[in-house]
Amino acid sequence: MKFFTAIDRYIFKATLVPMISVFVIAASLLVLDKMLRLFDFVAVEGGPVGVVFKMLANLLPEYASLAIPLGLMLGILLAFRKLAVSSELDVLRAVGMSYNRLLRVPYLLTLVLAVVNLLIVGYLQPLSRYYYEQMQFQLRSGALGASIKVGEFTTLKDRMALRIERSEDNGTHLIGVFARIADDKGQVLSISAREGRFLATADSRDTIILQLVDGTLIQDTGKSSPRVLSFSTHDLPIDLPKIEQFRERGQKEREYVLPELLRIGWNDQLPEDKRIQSLASLNYRLVEVVMMLLLPLLAVALAVPPKRSTSALGVFVSIVLVVAYHKVNQYGADVAALGLIHPFIALWGPFFLFAALILWMYYRVAFVPGGQAIGALEAVYAKIASYLKRFSRQHRATLAARKAAHAA
Numbered sequence: 001m002k003f004f005t006a007i008d009r010y011i012f013k014a015t016l017v018p019m020i021s022v023f024v025i026a027a028s029l030l031v032l033d034k035m036l037r038l039f040d041f042v043a044v045e046g047g048p049v050g051v052v053f054k055m056l057a058n059l060l061p062e063y064a065s066l067a068i069p070l071g072l073m074l075g076i077l078l079a080f081r082k083l084a085v086s087s088e089l090d091v092l093r094a095v096g097m098s099y100n101r102l103l104r105v106p107y108l109l110t111l112v113l114a115v116v117n118l119l120i121v122g123y124l125q126p127l128s129r130y131y132y133e134q135m136q137f138q139l140r141s142g143a144l145g146a147s148i149k150v151g152e153f154t155t156l157k158d159r160m161a162l163r164i165e166r167s168e169d170n171g172t173h174l175i176g177v178f179a180r181i182a183d184d185k186g187q188v189l190s191i192s193a194r195e196g197r198f199l200a201t202a203d204s205r206d207t208i209i210l211q212l213v214d215g216t217l218i219q220d221t222g223k224s225s226p227r228v229l230s231f232s233t234h235d236l237p238i239d240l241p242k243i244e245q246f247r248e249r250g251q252k253e254r255e256y257v258l259p260e261l262l263r264i265g266w267n268d269q270l271p272e273d274k275r276i277q278s279l280a281s282l283n284y285r286l287v288e289v290v291m292m293l294l295l296p297l298l299a300v301a302l303a304v305p306p307k308r309s310t311s312a313l314g315v316f317v318s319i320v321l322v323v324a325y326h327k328v329n330q331y332g333a334d335v336a337a338l339g340l341i342h343p344f345i346a347l348w349g350p351f352f353l354f355a356a357l358i359l360w361m362y363y364r365v366a367f368v369p370g371g372q373a374i375g376a377l378e379a380v381y382a383k384i385a386s387y388l389k390r391f392s393r394q395h396r397a398t399l400a401a402r403k404a405a406h407a408a
Contacts, residue, residue, distance in 0.1 A: 004105075007092065007097065007102075008104060008105045011079060011083075011102060011105050011106070012105045012109075014079035014082060014083070015075045015076055015079040015105065015106055015109065016075065016109075017075075018074060018075045018078040018079065019071045019072060019074070019075025019076070019109070020071070020075075021071075022067075022070060022071040022074045022075060023067045023068065023070075023071030026063075026066070026067040026070055026071060027060070027063050027064060027067045030063040030066070030067070031056055031059070031060070031063060034056065034059060035052065035056060038052045038055055038056065039052055041139075042139065051135060051139060054135060055132055055135050055136070057128075058128040058129070058131045058132035058135070059128070059132060060128070061120050061124045061125040061128045061129075062125055062128070062129065064117075064120055065117055065120050065121045065125060065288070066326070068113055068116065068117050068120075068292075069113075069117070069288075069291070069292050069295060069322065070319070070322060072109065072110060072113050072292065072295055072296075073295040073296075073298060073299045073318060073322060074299075074315070074318070074319070075109075076106045076109075076295070076296050076299035076300065076303070077299035077300075077302060077303045077314065077315060077318055078303075078315070079106075079303075080102075080299065080300050080303035080304065081303040081304070081305070081312075081314070081315070084303060084304045084305060085305070085310050089304070098366070099300055099362075099365070099366040100366070102300075103296050103297075103300065106296045106299075107296055110292055110293060110295065110296055111293075113292065114289055114290075114292045114293060117288075117289050117292060118289045121285045121288065121289065122257060122258035122285060123257045123258065125254075126254060126255045126256055126257050127249075127255075127257070129254060129255060130249045130255045133246075134246045137246045138246065159181060159182055159183070160179065160180070160181045160182075160238065161179070161180045162177075162178070162179050162210075162238075163177075163178045163179075164176065164177055165177075173195065173197055174195060174196045174197060174198075175194070175195050176194070176195075177191075177192070177193045177194075177195065177196040177210075177212060177215070178190075178191070178192045178193075179191045179192075179210070179236065186221075186222050187219065187220065187221050187222070188219075188220045188222075189217065189218070189219055189220075190217070190218040190220070191212065191215060191216070191217050191218075191234070191236065192215050192216050193212035193213060193214060193215025193216075193234070194213060194214040194215060195212075195213050195214070196210055196211055196212040196213060197210075197211055198210055198211075199211055199235075207237055207238065208237075208238050209235050209236070209237055209238070210235070210236040210237075210238055211233065211234075211235050211236075212231070212233065212234045212235075212236060213232065213233055214231075214232060215230070215231055215234065216228065216229070216230055216231075217229045217230075217231060217234065253277045253278055253280070253281040253337070254281060256278065256281070258282065258285065261278045261279075261281055261282040261285075262282060264278040265278040265279040265282055272339075273339060276336065276337065276339050276343065277337045279336070279343040280333050280336035280337040280343040280346070280347070281333065281337070282343075283333075283336070283343045283344060283346075283347040283348065284329055284330075284332070284333035284343075284347055287329060287347045287348060287351050288326070288329060290351070291325065291351060291354070291355075294354075294355055294358045294359075295322075297358050297359065297361075297362040298318060298321065298322075298358045298361065298362070299318065300362060300365065300366070301314075301358065301361035301362045301364070301365045301373040302314030302315070302317055302318045302361070302373060302374065304365055304372075306372060307370075313374065314373075314374065317374055321354075325350070325354055328350050329347060329350065332346035332347045332349075332350060333346070333347060361373035361374075
């Protein structure tokens with residue numbers, strides 16, 4: 001007997017397409033929302049545009065850890081809803097295939113994605129988050145190549161002000177350059193030039209040369225009349241600000257990988273607050289992954305609408321339940337990190353309650369004849385939908401009568 005039958009392959013195809021679609025859509029929406037904020041942030045800091053995509057790449061593991069469970073659940077839910085609405089599920093049940101048997105392929109997918117998500121939240125996400133914050137720090141400090149803003153005065157090391165009218169050739173050719181330099185002796189040097197360009201120096205990485213062409217130099221010592229000089233070319237050395245080093249990884253619990261969290265949480269020699277925070281982060285990541293093992297049961301329980309109905313209420317309820325549970329976990333992790341509740345109770349308590357609810361809902365659908373997981377909600381939803389349809393028909397009839405009366 002083959003392990004994968006034609007029914008298994010059919011369910012696999014029906015599940016895979018919506019699962020990938022939901023995953024791509026959810027990840028894309030999260031990335032696009034963050035991309036707009038990063039573009040604004042990079043523009044304000046004057047950094048290169050390319051750093052936006054590097055920062056987004058470091059955020060992908062975090063978004064993937066949210067999109068994978070949602071895509072898995074909706075993929076299974078939409079596949080079984082399609083079977084139920086088209087009466088194929090009734091045929092499969094009539095030939096003796098139980099819900100447990102039909103869930104063979106969805107559970108294989110779940111196990112694979114749970115392992116992938118464990119690797120993401122346990123190892124990849126902590127490192128990528130650290131690199132993301134490192135790039136943020138470097139962008140603010142100028143380590144990623146902060147640019148001179150065109151049309152505005154830029155202060156360098158509190159002693160030099162520089163203004164560029166416009167730039168050409170991707171910023172390498174500067175037009176309309178003005179610089180004002182003050183030293184500790186009270187001397188002020190004002191320079192204006194028709195054009196200029198930045199040149200690197202071989203001696204020091206902390207200094208660059210601003211080569212100016214066709215300009216005027218005014219030196220004001222404050223003791224005598226200013227000296228005015230004209231030049232065809234003039235090299236102006238500019239000292240770059242020193243870049244601070246970013247902190248080491250591990251000052252935040254979310255930057256630790258799972259073995260590090262486990263080692264810190266069980267180390268009695270470390271401060272109590274640090275151990276509690278590590279255990280809260282460890283349990284939060286584990287409970288998010290373990291919950292994926294119950295998502296197929298939740299998906300099937302909400303996928304089957306009442307007989308002679310095509311209600312999609314289950315899709316909406318499933319999204320609300322998963323998002324609400326994720327927020328409860330986040331709140332539990334924050335409370336546990338403060339030491340108000342033990343991490344096991346704060347995170348595994350809601351898990352067992354939610355698991356009991358899912359098992360009851362699945363039992364109602366799979367083992368109770370004619371049972372519905374959200375039958376009461378379906379009845380209320382049907383009444384509301386019926387009322388809205390009647391109201392819409394009455395509204396259209398009223399508008400038609402007014403038009404007829406106006407035409408007469």
